Amino acid sequence: MNPVFVIGHRNPDTDSICSAICYAHLKRRLTGGEYIACRAGHVNAETKFVLERFGVEPPRYIKSFEPRLSDVQYREVPGISEELSLHRAWDYMNENDIQTLAVVDEDRRLKGLLTLGDIARFYIEDQDANALAEAKTSYRNLVDVLDGTLEVGDIDQRFEQGSVVVAAANPDVLEDYIGKNDMVILGNRYESQLCAIEMSAGCIVIGLGSKVSRTIRKLASENGVSIIATPYDTYTCVKVIGQAVPVRHVMRKKGLITFEPEETVEDVKRTVSKKRIRYYPLMDEQGRYVGMFSQRNLLDLERPSVILVDHNERDQAAEGIRSTNIVEIIDHHRIDSVETSGPIYFRNQPLGCTATIITQMYHEHNVEIEPKIAGLLCSAILSDTLMFRSPTCTPLDRMAAEELAKIVGLDIKQYATEMFRSSSRLLDRSMDELLHMDFKYFQAQNQKIAISQVTSVSENELSGIRDKMLEYMESCLASSGLSMLFAMLTNIIEEKTELLYVGKGAQQLVRAAFKTDCGEHSVVLPGVVSRKKQMVAPLVRAMEHDEAIE
Structure with a gap:
């Protein structure tokens, strides 16, 4: 059985990382198969604190699922010397059942290519009596x-x-x-x-x-x-x-088409589709020959199987998600645009955290939750619900977190405070890191926006980054391809958010969404701490219903 990759969204938060680890663990226990927890971005400070606290390594980083030549089954047929005779080259082709040979030097640098067609052409074309000497x-x-x-x-x-x-x-x-x-x-x-x-x-x-x-x-x-x-x-x-005659006399030396392992399969397909060549040499990063692949190898590539946790939107998924076979989705967000090739197991519940759903699944399958897993699940719930302060938090979330805390022996208030403080020290970080630490895309009315959220237990920290963050948002909007860009500076203790926004129509949109007076680039929203329930829904609704907003 090929491995199944369990992965959360880009710019992963604690729920995304911990849910991937814990669900992969559950699937391994239930099936005995190979389920690999992955992440689509870098681990933020809060998640790093959690993983270190419970002695868990960060999941494997996957930048993109876009298949590359390194994923293709190529043939490790050694190259031949340019001095080899056509007689021996022909035998070598028959022995290896291949129609193209790479001609290389002692350092495996490509000198040319020899095909059956090249050999046949040499014999069919009239060769004069001087051919041996010319070669x-x-x-x-x-x-x-x-x-x-x-x-x-x-x-x-x-x-x-x-x-x-x-x-x-x-x-x-x-x-x-x-x-x-x-x-x-x-x-x-x-x-x-x-x-x-x-x-x-x-x-x-x-x-x-x-x-x-x-x-x-x-x-x-x-x-x-x-x-x-x-x-x-x-x-x-x-x-x-x-x-x-040595192969160097017959081989093709000009216009050779070679590829490297990191090139995407789609790019390679576009190149070779216009050529009438069956086999192509694969070179390593140092430009040395490693093997040969055919167009058929590109078609036979098996798509990796993937389970999505904590998201179901294509814009939030890892790059190249279209090239995968999605087999399950476990999520607590709105249902959006991820498409699958067939029916799948899709579990979506209106809870405050994906980890709560996964906790339920451990119970449903009568699988004991060991302390390490309990610690990760509890941390994810406390993070996503802002220690039960978020309006997305349900009684089931609180019940699950309290049960998990008992398993691992945590004082919820004390531990949550430590966890939130671990992601503070905002003034020591770059604006780019802070903006993209918890950053998600959304689409409505043919407009694409992004909403970042920075949380802290210190109002001084949030105030200290406000002006720099706004300046940075202005500078990166033009090259982002977004219509508008938003950043939530959320104070967990005081349960409020100062919303920063840039982009044409952003102020008008926020005014329509929250029915309040707004500054040119910011507004303070008391009681607003949840991006999913209190920020995304009003903004998207306003974009869809107010045609005057551009």
């Missing part, structure tokens, strides 16, 4: 394809000059055909062998397994003529000798 074919390759032995000469030398000549005529006629440095293919006729040496041939190939006399070897050595003895007849020699 600077090594004697090592020649001996190999002829299944012969080098009787005279240096195996590491190359045949670089001359044509291939078949000595089928009488010796007295051969003198008119054999040129200097030619390669002469002949049989066991002593006179023909002697003639080739006297005409300063570069190499003579003696077929039919004929024994090479001492005199011929001596004369050849004295005249710098190489001798290859082969068991093949003349016809076979002529047929196979072209296979000694």
Whole structure:
């Protein structure tokens, strides 16, 4: 069974992280399968405090589910040397059942590509008698394809000059055909062998397994003529000798298309869909060849299975969520735009926290909640309900938190105060970090907005970041692609929020949503502490019903 990833929303809060960990734990207990808790963003200070308090490692960070070439099943076929003969390259292709080979140097740097089509084209096209010399074919390759032995000469030398000549005529006629440095293919006729040496041939190939006399070897050595003895007849020699050409003479060197593991599959598909090439080389980050993949490999890619917790909106999900197979959703927010390929288990309850739902599921399946899990679940409930002060908090949330606190031995008021203070020290953080610490997107009437929430138990801290936050919001609005940007500075103890807003029509929208006088960029909203119930709903409702707001 492939692993199932359990993940919360982007810019995760304590509920998102803890719910992912605890639900993955529950699923493992129930099924025995591999369920992996994940996160779609960095762990904030409050969540870090919680995880450290209960000795739990942060979940795996997944930046995007968009499949990349590193997820594709590629073939780890080693590259070949550019000096390898076409004969050996052909055998290698047949042995590995592959139609494209990467030609690499000693450091696995790509030198070229060789396909079956390249080999076929070389043989079908008319090759003149100078082909072996033009390719600077090594004697090592020649001996190999002829299944012969080098009787005279240096195996590491190359045949670089001359044509291939078949000595089928009488010796007295051969003198008119054999040129200097030619390669002469002949049989066991002593006179023909002697003639080739006297005409300063570069190499003579003696077929039919004929024994090479001492005199011929001596004369050849004295005249710098190489001798290859082969068991093949003349016809076979002529047929196979072209296979000694090194692959560098035939391979494609220009316009090579390569890819790296981190490239997305969709980008690669768009590139290769316009090409009539079956296999492509995969290179590592240092530009070294690692294997070969085909277009079919891209189509056969299996989508990862995912369980969403604490969200069901596409804009809040991890990047690339469309490339996954969503199998479950556990959430307490409004139902929005995540689409699935088929029916799934979708549990959505009007509670103050996703962790409350997961606590219920532990009870429904009669799974004991161990102290560590109880601590995470209790922390998530206290965080999301602002220690029961949020209007989203229900009696079920409070009941679950109190039960979980008993399991782990927590004093709720004391622990919640420590937890909230852990995320304070706002003045020590950058505005970018604070804005995106708990940041969510929303859509209505073709307008996209974002609402950030910064909570604290100290009014001085919130007042200290107010002006800098507003200035930062103004600076990043233009490049954000948003119509409006909002930030809730929420005082948990005093149960109030100062709402900051920027963007055309933002002041008018807030006035319509909350029916109150507003400053140019801010308004204080007593009793408002919940983004989900007290902020999102009024703003979205105002956007949908007041067409004058732009």
